[in-house]
Amino acid sequence: xxxxxxxxxxxxxxxxxxxxxxxxxxxxxxxxxxxxxxxxxxxxxxxxxxxxxxxxx
Amino acid sequence: xxxxxxxxxxxxxxxxxxxxxxxxxxxxxxxxxxxxxxxxxxxxxxxxxxxxxxxxxxxxxxxxxxxxxxxxxxxxxxxxxxxxxxxxxxxxxxxxxxxxxxxxxxxxxxxxxxxxxxxxxxxxxxxxxxxxxxxxxxxxxxxxxxxxxxxxxxxxxxxxxxxxxxxxxxxxxxxxxxxxxxxxxxxxxxxxxxxxxxxxxxxxxxxxxxxxxxxxxxxxxxxxxxxxxxxxxxxxxxxxxxxxxxx
Amino acid sequence: xxxxxxxxxxxxxxxxxxxxxxxxxxxxxxxxxxxxxxxxxxxxxxxxxxxxxxxxxxxxxxxxxxxxxxxxxxxxxxxxxxxxxxxxxxxxxxxxxxxxxxxxxxxxxxxxxxxxxxxxxxxxxxxxxxxxxxxxxxxxxxxxxxxxxxxxx
Numbered sequence: 001x002x003x004x005x006x007x008x009x010x011x012x013x014x015x016x017x018x019x020x021x022x023x024x025x026x027x028x029x030x031x032x033x034x035x036x037x038x039x040x041x042x043x044x045x046x047x048x049x050x051x052x053x054x055x056x057x
Numbered sequence: 058x059x060x061x062x063x064x065x066x067x068x069x070x071x072x073x074x075x076x077x078x079x080x081x082x083x084x085x086x087x088x089x090x091x092x093x094x095x096x097x098x099x100x101x102x103x104x105x106x107x108x109x110x111x112x113x114x115x116x117x118x119x120x121x122x123x124x125x126x127x128x129x130x131x132x133x134x135x136x137x138x139x140x141x142x143x144x145x146x147x148x149x150x151x152x153x154x155x156x157x158x159x160x161x162x163x164x165x166x167x168x169x170x171x172x173x174x175x176x177x178x179x180x181x182x183x184x185x186x187x188x189x190x191x192x193x194x195x196x197x198x199x200x201x202x203x204x205x206x207x208x209x210x211x212x213x214x215x216x217x218x219x220x221x222x223x224x225x226x227x228x229x230x231x232x233x234x235x236x237x238x239x240x241x242x243x244x245x246x247x248x249x250x251x252x253x254x255x256x257x258x259x260x261x262x263x264x265x266x267x268x269x270x271x272x273x274x275x276x277x278x279x280x281x282x283x284x285x286x287x288x289x290x291x292x293x294x295x296x297x298x299x300x301x302x303x304x
Numbered sequence: 305x306x307x308x309x310x311x312x313x314x315x316x317x318x319x320x321x322x323x324x325x326x327x328x329x330x331x332x333x334x335x336x337x338x339x340x341x342x343x344x345x346x347x348x349x350x351x352x353x354x355x356x357x358x359x360x361x362x363x364x365x366x367x368x369x370x371x372x373x374x375x376x377x378x379x380x381x382x383x384x385x386x387x388x389x390x391x392x393x394x395x396x397x398x399x400x401x402x403x404x405x406x407x408x409x410x411x412x413x414x415x416x417x418x419x420x421x422x423x424x425x426x427x428x429x430x431x432x433x434x435x436x437x438x439x440x441x442x443x444x445x446x447x448x449x450x451x452x453x454x455x456x457x
Contacts, residue, residue: 007099011109016174020167021098024116027159028272035280042286046299102434106400111432140312177398177425183340221316225323229331237338238361240408245430255433 068285069294071145075278082275089268096261104258113171115261118245119269121164124192125227127157127273131199132224135217144288145281147213150220151203152280156273158196165189176240184233185241188226195223209288341408344387347419354413360389361408361427369403382409382419393421400426 010017097115104111131153138147169179206212234243289295341361342352368381377394411421
């Protein structure tokens with residue numbers, strides 16, 4: 001068995017160890033991406049509203 | 058001193074200042090994460106009893122620590138907003154809740170993934186696990202309050218009170234393993250004598266804990282920025298920002 | 305500090321302290337129910353329930369584990385260093401089940417004083433160390449839980 005394979009195998013605990021790390025990774029990344037996206041949406045919505053207002057003037 | 062505090066505590070200053078801090082905090086967090094993961098997954102030796110399975114410690118324990126720490130930050134910020142009406146404190150409390158909930162969730166799930174092979178069960182209703190689950194419900198309750206109440210000032214006040222009521226749970230979680238017989242083992246690091254973990258395993262753990270701390274600092278600022286924009290959507294400086302973005 | 309802030313500050317203190325006292329009293333009242341398991345001493349003293357199932361915790365006595373050759377049945381002695389109790393169990397044991405290891409068993413007390421377990425969980429201690437360090441400690445005469453070679457599934 002190569003050393004990479006044995007690393008991934010985690011002494012038989014692969015499922016438990018890698019699910020724990022994978023899940024943590026997903027949750028941590030989502031917590032960065034979602035607020036950034038929301039901020040973008042916020043600006044887009046307000047810019048749109050402004051443009052509507054200035055057009056109606 | 059209070060003048061200084063109010064000046065830099067003003068939403069606008071906070072918004073500008075945080076923009077400067079986020080990349081630095083994020084960068085340090087990434088470096089620490091790489092170091093901690095290399096140390097924890099590759100360099101640290103397997104445990105004499107749990108073999109490679111013990112490596113879950115490097116996400117489980119920092120997550121659990123953060124779940125308690127963030128709650129204290131949230132309650133303190135909530136009380137500050139309640140008493141001194143500091144808007145930035147309200148935003149910080151509101152921004153902390155989803156992060157605290159995330160870390161509590163991770164502590165519970167990674168603990169479960171660790172418990173299955175080692176203890177022989179995904180879940181037990183012992184004092185440590187149950188009090189940590191209550192912490193998750195406190196965070197979720199706080200978040201539900203924030204969405205349910207439209208007026209953001211009222212929501213902040215209600216949330217602060219809920220957070221303060223829940224503070225009692227924090228020492229219970231910490232001391233549960235000493236006060237009652239639990240399946241969960243006693244503290245490894247925070248006991249008064251030397252920690253009962255070998256130094257080669259301890260160092261990556263502390264690095265990971267520090268990485269999670271920087272992660273929280275960076276992301277809570279990121280989230281608080283959005284909360285402040287939402288709070289101040291009709292103020293002059295936010296309108297200015299929008300003009301800049303259009304142009 | 306203006307009166308309004310002082311009042312708010314008092315309320316905050318009151319909430320935290322009040323909750324603390326109330327919870328402390330409630331937990332004190334429910335102390336027994338919060339114990340996840342009873343120790344053999346408590347069982348010997350008759351503190352454990354005899355009619356309903358409960359959990360018992362302790363260390364597996366070295367050399368006491370007897371496995372049935374044909375089934376998954378196992379019998380071992382559990383101790384808290386003061387009292388001992390014999391446990392019967394049939395099923396799969398967790399990875400950390402070893403002689404000298406702390407475990408928690410769920411089941412009933414038989415009239416003859418032995419314990420019939422329906423579930424056995426391993427309770428690991430708070431010590432983490434590399435195998436070489438554990439070997440060195442054992443060589444130096446420090447008592448560690450029994451280590452089985454190559455225990456991973």
